Amino acid sequence: MDFTMKLRKLSKSRLNRPSPSSSKAKLNNKKVASKPKRCVCLPKDFAVTEFPRVWNDLRLHQQLCDGFIHTGENKTFCIHRAILSAASSYFKTLFTNALHKGQPEIYELTLQLPNHIVECILDYAYTGRCNITSDNVQMLLPAADQYEIVGIIQQCCQFLLEELRPSNCLGILRFAHHYFCRELENKGRRYVLYNFKKILRESLEFKDLLPEELEIILKDDELNIRNEETVFEAIMQWVEADAEGRKHHLGSLIHCARYGLMSFKFFTDVVMNNRHIQASPELQQMLYSASVFLVELDSKLSSDIDLNDPIARPRIPYEILFAVGGWSAGSPTNFVETYDTRSDRWFLSMNTDATPRAYHGLCMLDKLIYMIGGFDGNKHFNSVRCYNPISKEWKERACMYNARCYVSIYIVGGFNGTEVLSSAEVFDPVPQQWTFIHSMSSARSGVSLISHKDCLYALGGFNGVTRLNTGNFIFAGERYDPNQSPSWREIAEMFSPRSNFATAVLDEMIFVIGQTTIAYVECYDVVSNEWYDASPMNLNRSALNACVLTGLSNAKDYSYLSKVHEIGQGGSSDCPNN
Structure with missing residues (x-):
């Protein structure tokens, strides 16, 4: 959808905002003091309301009608004034003569709108919903705004929100601003900011x-x-x-x-x-x-x-990396560190889970972090803990039937009590079976496994002799690309040997995080096949886990800009790694 040109055509008519004409009475022009307009376009509890079915039955059979609407295309609709008054405060004021008490009530009015737009308005008034499309929304929303039909405004804004694309988001943003749909405008602006690089490539609206x-x-x-x-x-x-x-x-x-x-x-x-x-x-x-x-x-x-x-001044990152728990100084920890990729800084957070643990699973779902299982040196856990990065609170969730650690879906390498393995398996959830895939070229335990761009990367680990990163014949990691080859292929070496460390994909790079003796962090560019330095963590940790959350509404709280401000105010609970 291209909203730019049509918006220019609509803007003049909205400034004039003509009152509907009546064949039996005319409203006197009266200036009313303008008030700040309250945004109703995207309420938090938005839901389509079902109206009584009998209303539309009466409309379709033209029964008990007590009024008429004429369109700009000379079509007449029979209506029920009470039903239209319930859908629009504008129509209620008009039909009840609230501004001109004592005058005869109005039974007819003319709306200078196309037939299909009037039909949409009536569909909503009688059923609670109307057919909004990319072809009619640019005319329907202004009409709903003009005649104060809040329900249609909300449904149009919800439709536009779902239609946001790099190719049309700038036009929708301008459209929302023009019609005072502040919630849609705010969400549209966030979409533009988050998808700016795609907009530069794909949007014809950018140049306008x-x-x-x-x-x-x-x-x-x-x-x-x-x-x-x-x-x-x-x-x-x-x-x-x-x-x-x-x-x-x-x-x-x-x-x-x-x-x-x-x-x-x-x-x-x-x-x-x-x-x-x-x-x-x-x-x-x-x-x-x-x-x-x-x-x-x-x-x-x-x-x-x-x-x-x-x-x-660094920008606020769109993606925040969370590194949780692990083994440090001979005992498990409950520390949480976050990484701001825009400033290349780690921050040690005090919003820690009550139970220290290592070798746990960590995953993100619906912008929440779930910590699964783990080990505290004495006990294996079956518990599941959930962290909300908005409220910054940990909560207990339903526990698993079995205690476990080293949680994964794909499984590669490992130690069977006798030897370090090079085998690899994948779990298919449909038949619920494990299947062998091609073995790695190197046997590894304590290996870190991550998927990125349809490939699987096995990084670092221990082969029973030395931790894997360099050497005359051993490489740091391997890549498995099922679309290219059934075999694992070696990739460039890491700078430091590692095992029992965390990995995460951030800014299209694979980050490797943690190791017992170092807080050193590296990142791998899969395109150039090169490793780069990143800022080290605040603590040396191994057996930790990490995940990345995107698009947090409070991402600034985890950014360098926020931390520096807190430190300047003397009230920071988080410590930056400088």
């Missing part, structure tokens, strides 16, 4: 954004981008759509990018060599402080960035 609309999006802390180079590229993509008409907006848009988080090479080769910047001494002067910042950073032996400098 107003400069102030683009600036609001690009300045937002929640803009979901892996690097600031994307922001500069977006600015230039928008400008080049109409270079002569838009290049004068660069003065305000150029500040949307956080240049301190860019690579020095991109800044010098791309930003400063841009033709519009080359032609403008004013723009070059605006970027001078960024140039100094990056030159100083490039000359330092350490690559640490001063994140308190506004030019290097």
